[in-house]
Every structure is written in structure tokens, then in C-alpha cells.
Amino acid sequence: MIHSKQCPKCGSRRIAGPHKMHSGDGYHLAIDLPGLPTATVEAFTCADCGYTEMYADEGGLYNIRKSGRFVLNAPIEEIRSCPYCGTSVRPGARSCPECGNNI
Numbered sequence: 001m002i003h004s005k006q007c008p009k010c011g012s013r014r015i016a017g018p019h020k021m022h023s024g025d026g027y028h029l030a031i032d033l034p035g036l037p038t039a040t041v042e043a044f045t046c047a048d049c050g051y052t053e054m055y056a057d058e059g060g061l062y063n064i065r066k067s068g069r070f071v072l073n074a075p076i077e078e079i080r081s082c083p084y085c086g087t088s089v090r091p092g093a094r095s096c097p098e099c100g101n102n103i
Helices: 058-067
Strands: 015-020 039-046 052-056
Touching (some): 039 058
Antiparallel strands (some): 039 052
């Protein structure tokens, strides 16, 4: 959604964000990376249908790329790109998680 600037559910271009996500105890929501600093999560929301996506912050994304657990334990070179929008797509996926097109 942040790359295509369009909601994958309704097609709207009215995307609001980023919004910081908070846990129930008042702290920012974070992705747990054992032995590494966590990644703060930000959200973007479609102002028309309410669909929301969450993304890791830049520092956390670096840690995830470096030491994260990958879907199906696939090496990075096996992860494909969507031919429509260029988003990384996990092996075996039938549609793009960003633009929703069948791949």
C-alpha cells in the first residue's frame, strides 16, 4: 500500500499514515527479534474502507533483513518480485500482498 499508494482492497488512493502502533501497556508495538533490538511498527490505513497495513521501521527492517526468520526458510534469492509493482513476494504465493494482482 505504501509503495503502490493505493488500497489493495478497494483501490482508493486516500491513504493515511504513518501511525505508530501501541501495545496495551502504552509502549510502541514491536517485532521481537531474539538477540537484536526490536523494530517499531507503523501503520497505514485506507481512509475509505479502513484496511490497514503494518510496516517495520527502517532500523528494524535492517535487523530483519540481517537476522530475521524468512517465510518457509527461503534464501533471499528465492524470494520473487511482483511483475506489476515490484514488491517482494514469498515463494508459493499466488497473489501480490501489496497490489493484489495474481502472479
